[in-house]
Amino acid sequence: MIKSLKNQLVLALGLLVTVIGVVQGVSSYQLSKTGMSALLDMRLEQVAARLRDGLAESLPKNPARGTQDERDVVAVVWKPGQDVPFRTTDPSLHFPRDAQPGFSGAEFNGEHWRIFTRQEPTMTIQVAQRSSIRREITQEAATQTLWPIAVLLPLVWIAVALVVRRSLRQLNELGAEVSAIDMGHLQPLSTVGVPTEIEPFIHSINTMIERLASSIEKERKFIADAAHELRTPLTALQLQADNLAPHIYPGNQERFQELRKGIARSGKLITQLLRLARADAPMNGSPLARVDLSEVVTGAVADVLPIALARGMDIGAEEMVNAHVRAVETDIGMAVKNLVSNAVRYTPDGGTIDLHMRRDGDMVWIDVIDTGPGIDETLLPRVFDRFFRANPDVEGSGLGLSIVKAIAARYGGDVTLKNRSDGRSGIVASIGFPVEEVKENTVALALNL
Ligand SMILES: Nc1ncnc2c1ncn2[C@@H]1O[C@H](COP(=O)(O)OP(=O)(O)OP(=O)(O)O)[C@@H](O)[C@H]1O
Ligand SMILES: [Mg+2]
Incomplete structure (x- = not known):
């Protein structure tokens, strides 16, 4: 059984169109054959009428042998009381002179003929044509009617597939939208431009x-x-x-x-x-401010400096970037402080902690790099889980990184934790936020004031 709705629709519509096409093809083939046959009969009748109207006399008395094409019609004219035909276009053929008027069939020299006989008081006219030639002509004409259907059918299949795919694309898009729902920011799906069935x-x-x-x-x-x-x-x-x-x-x-x-x-x-x-918690109109990230970084370093110095650690911030974020200031401060205090907590005495800032498109990132033991790669995916602690020897509640993640998500940012990739042991914890760009005219307005 085909599970895909798309394939089911394409198959059903395609088969329907094919059946209609075949029925149409067969009927037009038959109709065309019958029509052509009637036309050929009419031609025999017309030739007979012309012969009666004087054309018989103008036929040669002794036609040369072999001048008659086998596709031509054969005409025989009899005069009353004569045993041999008055005129014939093919002397080798002798149709029965007393054939009944109208159309009949007869066998000569192993071939079947269709004969039209016209009885006149002054003459008997017979016009005939080979049945095999008639079949050939009618079949040729009937086959011509099949071409459009033969060409159209595959095109209709393609059109059906395209239309169905296009119609179901919205379902796929909806599926992608549902699976991309952020559990931290549950938003209703939009119904704008959605088909009524969906x-x-x-x-x-x-x-x-x-x-x-x-x-x-x-x-x-x-x-x-x-x-x-x-x-x-x-x-x-x-x-x-x-x-x-x-x-x-x-x-x-x-x-x-x-x-x-x-x-x-x-x-x-x-x-x-x-x-x-x-x-x-949802933001619920908490007052947002323009937070200077470099100030947040220096503040976080200053907070842990006494502990770091007491433990012989080298902590410093370099490569500062001028970037602002629209947020509640304490949120951003808490997120960065959590990463810095993790670095201090899990790095042994005498270690080094570096803070960097970098711009990446419309995001600004703060990296906190330490020289601690790092985290087992198999445990890394779980560090943002609530109450998860990779190192139970050091005191902690296992909630710090969950708080950081919630804050990053709240402002459309992100947080990542990786082991260092430069060959040294340690963690690179990065938090990124969308930068608040100040429009030039806003700056100009502020300067004027
Ligand atoms: N810089 C780091 N180096 C090594 N391990 C780390 C680092 N940062 C976090 N971890 C590991 O990740 C776990 C989770 O960190 P998280 O900050 O969420 O909790 P915590 O530090 O144990 O407790 P707290 O709620 O007080 O912050 C930690 O228990 C620790 O094992
Ligand atoms: Mg912590």
């Missing part, structure tokens, strides 16, 4: 997208609320622990410090959860 389909998909978006939003809100609610008791717990610290026996201090670290870890996890829920 519209209900799109409406169903859009209803599904709406439901999906609302359930994702509910889940996000639940996480945000839960993290928010947990923060207060956890802060209280931390305060209690701080107050208790001086009253703990020295013998229990080590275990008590573990408890405090655990509380601090939970606090960080809750903070990260809240940040992720906020990065995932």
Whole structure:
């Protein structure tokens, strides 16, 4: 069974057209044969009429043998009371003189003839033609009628295939659009220019997208609320622990410090959860500003500088590019800081961290390159998953890169993480945003003011 709708349609329409073509061909072939036969009969009748009207006398008495072409009609004229024909165009042929008037058939010298006999008071006229020649002529004429159909049929098949392909292209485009739906930005599909048959389909998909978006939003809100609610008791717990610290026996201090670290870890996890829920949230009219990316880069370096220096690391930003992004400033800062703090966290003491900026078309990219251990290639595709941690020896919640990804997606940007390809071990973490181009007249307007 053919699964493709396109092939089914092409086959069905093509076969239909072929059947119509064949039926039409057969009937026009038959009609043309009958018509030609009637024409040939009419010619025999006309010749007989001309012979009656005096042409018989002008025929030669003794025609030379072999002058008659076998395609020609043969005419024989009898006068009453004479045993031999008065005139004949082929003396070797003797048709039965008493044949019934009108059309008849007879066999002579192994050939079949169609004969028209006209009985007049003064003469009997017979005009005949070989049946094989008549067949040849009628078939030739009938075959001519088949040419247009024979040429048109393949052309119609091609036309059917093209029309069906063109009509179904929109279905393919719709399929591509559905599979390209970004889960981070669930947008309804457009119904503009869509055929009416496909519209209900799109409406169903859009209803599904709406439901999906609302359930994702509910889940996000639940996480945000839960993290928010947990923060207060956890802060209280931390305060209690701080107050208790001086009253703990020295013998229990080590275990008590573990408890405090655990509380601090939970606090960080809750903070990260809240940040992720906020990065995932729809923008809802948050005020956007023109963010200078080079300032964000220097700010991120300055933030980690004390820790980096304490661990003997060399951290610096080079190749700065003048580029701006339209965004909430804290979002961009948080994304870049997450990448830089990962580089510091996972690179051993004494390592190097370089930050670069580069323009690529209408995007601006920030690369954070470290000299750490890198990440196993098999684990790399999972680093943006929530709670995924490739290196459990180092403390972390596994949410930082998910937050970065959500922020990049929010502004139409992207983030990638790769192992270095220059032969050294380490990670190249890159985040890119669409550049906000300032139109020249806007600049001029601003200068005038
Ligand atoms: N520069 C890097 N070098 C080596 N491994 C890295 C680097 N950046 C990220 N990783 C790996 O990817 C994992 C996920 O990183 P992610 O930032 O999402 O979480 P995290 O750093 O563990 O926790 P946090 O939520 O505090 O950022 C990390 O646990 C680490 O194993
Ligand atoms: Mg991290």
